[in-house]
Amino acid sequence: MKQYFINTWEGLWTVLVGMKITFKHLFDPAVTIQYPDVKPTMPERARNRLFVNMDDCIGCDQCARACPVNCISIETLKSTPDDTPGETSQGKKKALWVTKFDIDIAKCCFCSLCVYPCPTECIEMTKVYEFSEFERNDLIYKFAVLTPEEITDKTQKYDEFQAAKEAEKLAAAKAKAEKAKQDAAKKADDNPDKKAE
Amino acid sequence: MYNFLIDIFGSPVIAFFVAAALPLFLFILPYALIAVLAERKVSAHMQDRLGPMRTGYHGIFQTVADILKLIQKEDITANSIDRTLFNFAPYLVFIGSFAAFAVLPFSSFFVGSSIDIGLFYFLAISSLVVAGILMGGWSSNNKYSLLGAMRSVSQIISYEIPTAIVVLTMVMLTSTLNLDTITNQQTAYFWNWNILGGAATGIAKFLLIPLMFAAFIIIFISTLAEVNRTPFDIPEAESELVSGFFTEYTGMKFAMFFLAEYANMLAVSFLITVLFFGGYHSPFGYLGNSLGIEWLVPIEQGVWFATKGLTFVLVQMWLRWTLPRLRVDQLMTVCWKYLIPYSVAILLLVGFITLI
Amino acid sequence: MPIKTEEMVLNMGPQHPSTHGVLRLELKLEGELILDVKPHIGYLHRCFEKHCEAMTYPQVVPYTDRMDYLASMSNNFGYAVAVERLMGIQVNERVEYIRVIMAELQRIASHMVALGTYGVDIGAFTPFLFLFADRERILTLFEETCGARLLYNYMWVGGLSHDIHPDFVRKTKDFVQYFRPKIDELNNLLSYNKIFVERTANIGILPADVAINYGITGPILRASGVKWDLRKNDPYSIYDRFDFDIPVGEGLKGTVGDCWDRYYVRVLEMVESLKIIEQAIDNIPEGDVQEAVPKRVKPPKGSIYARFENPKGELGYFIISDGSVNPFRVKVRAPSFVNMEVFGELCKGHFVADVISILGSMDVVLGEIDR
Amino acid sequence: MTPEETLEILKNKFPDSEFTYDNELPVDAYIIVNPKDLLDVCFFLRDEENLQFDTLMNLSGVDDNNATKVKDEEGNEKLEGRTLSVYYHLHSMKFDHKFYLKVSLPIEKPEVESVESVWKCADWHEREAYDMFGIIFLNHPNLIRILLPYDWEDGSYPLRKDFETPEFYNGMKIPY
Incomplete structure (x- = not known):
């Protein structure tokens, strides 16, 4: 019987205590913000959309290898000495044309593992967090700056360069052979002469 | 009121329909719009949020937008439902909760129907909701719906008992079933309210106050259960x-259940107001009387009635959040083991006090 | 003669408001009484273990984040320590202290979700949002430190991805100050509420011996009255340096090992975590957090089973290395996976509504069960 | 109690069976048990007065992928001797000591007694091992798929090292 009245009292009292707390909160300022009107502030280290500074990228493929979900795909082309991609901002010589640098941000898991191995610090996570698209394909970000024409041009150049190199090599080999012949001849002449190139 | 309408329209038939529709359009639909918004705003601020903010200033048109959305929605009916019952259920619930307003005295000028069995009618017609809920749950052919309907029916029927006993107590005290008469017994100032002993005097009034408070709490809890809050x-x-x-209802049918719930909340709040808090009477006397403007009094009364009713609606929301x-x-335990014994005890005590 | 009615099979989930994810429960009912419960899992299976075999060791860390996504820090922590033990790496003091603070903050955050959603299961929505608003403060601390709010990839093999933010110490102290009164508020609003007590006390009682036989760990085991906490009983990292209690279920409102105890043990654990944070936050030594990070994580041949006290229970990593850069086999003993097994047993003879309150008190995360 | 001491007790108790002690660093030491003795050993480990391994911390299947090339009579090379293993990580709440068991099963017939009757928590772990590796646990009460869908192709076990992603699943092309 005593328990009966205790239960009644507890039931009413704890309800009143709870009501007091919610009533107090009625006058507390809201903790939420009106999102599209008021943007949340992103901390310095925020990890959101990936960005690649192509001026600095040397096409080393380290970020793609570090990525656990394979969302980065890079294709490169070797450059020719007369037409180099230039230098990075830190003065490192680039040797490769980056013909394709695609990041599928739909696959990205924002772990930022790609950021750490980059030798030139060109891939980074930015504070941009609004990047919804209507098409799934629009979520593949293409960072490569070269146009298709340029790419064919560079490919051609490289092929030409390669061919030239081959030819040079051949010529060099020929010259070498020639020289060897001459040397042999010279030796036969027993004339100790200095080598000339 | 009715005669006034006959004067305006010239035909009793039209006047009848207008009188029937007036509370619905004048009061209850706008109320439902406001109440749904209030619910969201109250809950939001209690939870340190802001609630709807986009439609209009602080989202005041949110419910309108919601209703528009619900009207446009496709009326999905599953294949295996019992179509007749399924379609009929929301109307029954709607009728049940709205018909209850017919006997409520909104002000001395506007009493829908001042019948002598007002309280009885109120309890009876609001039980119609049970049939609607069971129909809806059963015909949905969904196990969740069925379980919900079963629970609901057992709950509402059980909780009608403490409600009825408390109402009986009040009937004993006021010796009438007419809601208008009950209101008029608590006229003028707040110490005449039933919660403070009503018209009784001396030691009886003093003894009645705690009992009336207890009775008020019981009826508040049990009506809360009746409206499924x-x-x-x-x-x-x-x-x-x-x-x-x-669960299976969509679009306007869903909205009808929704509106019926809010209407029910208001109806029982009004009932509590009438029974315990002096109905439409002002606690401090009327501005219209002191200024000598006669037409102001009924308006003031309407405002007072609405204020008191809405206060209880707000408390219901407050409890919900x-x-x-x-x-x-446990629900049944609360009803049968706690509310009913207490209410019976109150009934006996009040009977004893009214005897002496 | 008792009337025998037809049994009803009710499918709860996979899409249901309170199954805490995509869990399907096959309930066999008689009226509202439960005769049998069969959990069906696997809707969230993401092939974690198969993925690991194709990843290098550091690449696994983001995947561990996604197991128990409410306690990513703790998952990271466990994995990092397991691989460090396999490789014999000793990390410096600063790393250890920061790791412990982060893990304890994460424990509080995880328990906040557990308690809040439990309130929602029982029907009280407000405490849930209060707790989420407070959890937001912890997430902000994490975000300032490592840039992510939910999936941190913060604890690496041999170190941390970032050093702590300069404001971190001050803000954490503020948080500890701020949060203590909030626990009292939660208790008054929800824990001691009569309706809540009625719904949870004496429901789903799990006796200690059954719990041990089922391999139950974490708050659920402690609620059954077993004083068992890996931070004390099998200390890893630097947990042996801190002074804290292990709260156990005492059956304050009902029987030992009921839902209310499981709930309340979590409340008390938050207080203990605050204690640990307070002790650790002032003593963070100087140092380089990436000092011990190996250039190439290539553990020697061998295997290790390492276990950690996660918010949900004992998290075990069983790693077999074949000496290459990819793990040969990673098996995760997910706490929720094991805790979920006893669920069917607990529910028998209760009502439908109790299934919800028992499930809520188990605090399962489906990301971890299905991996 | 160290694993070595436990091993001694086991050897005395089961003189007929073989126990191999495996302890390469940094390996946790484990004991290889003959599959046919497993259930008895487990019951013994749980019930023995001064061992009392009352919890199974973890049970994991492993594809050892240790097939060796052998030549049959006709001189054709074929792979043989590949085993699937089951690791049991035991722990005693009472004495706070650990003990690791391992059984190796030939891949052609990976069958082992279920320890569900010893430790209830083995139930789901065993189902998972069955699901992923196809290890058959005899006398298991409910040995069906757990994580994979129930209509997953029979005889296809994803965590085996030679598993190849099927081209179609339920008529859907993979990857889509």
């Missing part, structure tokens, strides 16, 4: 039964 919202129990008996939900057997 937290902590007694187990028929809907969104964390257990998805949304109970109206504070409390967890009871289990179905």
Whole structure:
């Protein structure tokens, strides 16, 4: 019987205590913000959309290898000495044309593992967090700056360069052979002469 | 009021329909719009949020937008439902909750129907909701709906008993079933309200006050259960039964259940107001009387009635956003083991006091 | 003669408001009474273990984040320590201190979700949002430190991805100050509420011996009255330096090992975590957090089973290395996976509504069960 | 109690069976048990007065992928001797000591007694090992798929090292 009245009292009292707390909160300022009107502030280290500074990228493929979900795909082309991609901002010589640098941000898991191995610090996570698209394909970000024409041009150049190199090599080999012949001849002449190139 | 309408329209038939429709359009639909918004705003601020903010200033048109959305929605009916019952159920619930307003005295000028069995009518017609809920739950052919409907029916029927006993107490005290008469017995100032002993005098009044408070709490709790509000919202129990008996309803039919719930909340709040808090009477006397402007008095009364009713609606909301939900057997425990014994005790005590 | 009615099979989930994810429960009911419960899992299976075999060791860390996504820090922590033990790496003091602070903050955050969603299951929505608003403060601390709010990839093999933010110490102290009164508020609003007590006390009682036989760990085991906490009983990292208690279920409102105890043990654990944070936050030594990070994580041949006290229970990593850069086999003993097994047993003879309150008190995360 | 001491007790108790002690660093030491003795050993480990391994911390299947090339009579090379293993990580709440068991099963017939009757928690772990490796646990009460869908192709076990992603699943092309 005593328990009966205790239960009644507890039931009413704890309800009143709870009501007091919610009533107090009625006058507390809201903790939420009106999102599209008021943007949340992103901390310095925020990890959101990936960005690649192509001026600095040397096409080393380290970020793609570090990525656990394979969302980065890079294709490169070797450059020719007369037409180099230039230098990075830190003065490192680039040797490769980056013909394709695609990041599928739909696959990205924002772990930022790609950021750490980059030798030139060109891939980074930015504070941009609004990047919804209507098409799934629009979520593949293409960072490569070269146009298709340029790419064919560079490919051609490289092929030409390669061919030239081959030819040079051949010529060099020929010259070498020639020289060897001459040397042999010279030796036969027993004339100790200095080598000339 | 009715005669006044006959004067305006010239035909009793038109006047009849207008009188019937007036509370619906003048009061209850706007109220439902406001109440839904209020619910969201109250809950938001209690939870340190802001609630709807986009449609209009602080989202005041949110419910209008919601209703527009619900009207446009496709009326989905599953294949295996019982179509007749399924379509009829929302109307029955709607009728049940709206018909209850017919006997409520809104002000001395506007009493829908001042019948002598007003209280009886109120309790009877609001039980119609049970039939609607069971129909909806059963015809949905969904296990969650069925469970929700069963729970709801057992709950509402059980909780009608403490409500009825408290009402009986009040009838004993006021010796009338007419809601208008009950209101007029508590006229003028707040010490004449039934919660403060009503018209009784001397030691009887003093003894009645705690009993009336207890009776008020009991009827508040049991009406809360009758309208399926937290902590007694187990028929809907969104964390257990998805949304109970109206899981399968969409669009306007869903909205009807929704509106009926809010209308019910208001109806029982008004009932409590009439029984305990002096109905439409002002606690301090009327401005119209002291200024000598006669037409101001009924308007003031309407405002007072609405204020008192809405206060209880707000308390119901406040409770909803504070409390967890009871289990179905505990619900019955609260009713049969706690509310009914207490209410019977009050009934006896009040009877004893009124005798002496 | 008792009337025998037809049994009803009710499918709860996979899409249900309170199954805490995509869990399907096959309930066999008689009226509202539960005769049998069969959990069906696997809707969230993401092939974690198969993925690991194709990843290098550091690449696995983001995947561990996604197991128990409410306690990513703790998952990271466990994995990092397991691989460090396999490789014999000793990390410096600063790393250890920061790791412990982060893990304890994460424990509080995880328990906040557990308690809040439990409130929602029972029907009280408000405490849930209060707790989420407070959890936001912890997430902000994490975000300032490592840039992510949910999936941190913060604890690496041999170190941390970032050093702590300069404001971190001050803000954490503020948080500890701020949060203590909030626990009292939660208790008054929800824990001691009569309706809540009625719904949870004496429901789903799990006796200690059954719990041990089922391999139950974490708050659920402690609620059954077993004083068992890996931070004390099998200390890893630097947990042996701190002074804290292990709260156990005492059956304050009902029987030992009921839902209310499971709930309340979590509340008390938050207080203990605050204690640990307070002790650790002032003593963070100087140092380089990436000092011990190996250039190439290539553990020697061998295997290790390492276990950690996660917010949900004992998290075990069984790693077999074949000496290459990819793990040969990673098996995760997910706490929720094991804790979930006893669920069917607990529910028998209760009502439908109790299934929800028992499930809520188990605090399962489906990301971890299905991996 | 160290694993070595436990091993001694085991050897005395089961003189007929073989126990191999494996302890390469940094390996956790484990004991290889003959599959046919497993259930008895487990019951013994749980019930023995001064061992009382009352919890199974973890049970994991492993594809050892240790097939060696052998030549049959006709001189054709074929792979043989590949085993699937089951690791049991035991722990005693009472004495706070650990003990690791391992059984190796030939891949052609990976069958072992279920320890569900010893430790209830083995139930789901064993189902998972069955699901992923196809290890058959005899006398298991409910040995069906757990994580993979129930209509997953029979005889296809994803965590085996030679598993190849099927081209179609339920008529859907993979990858889509």
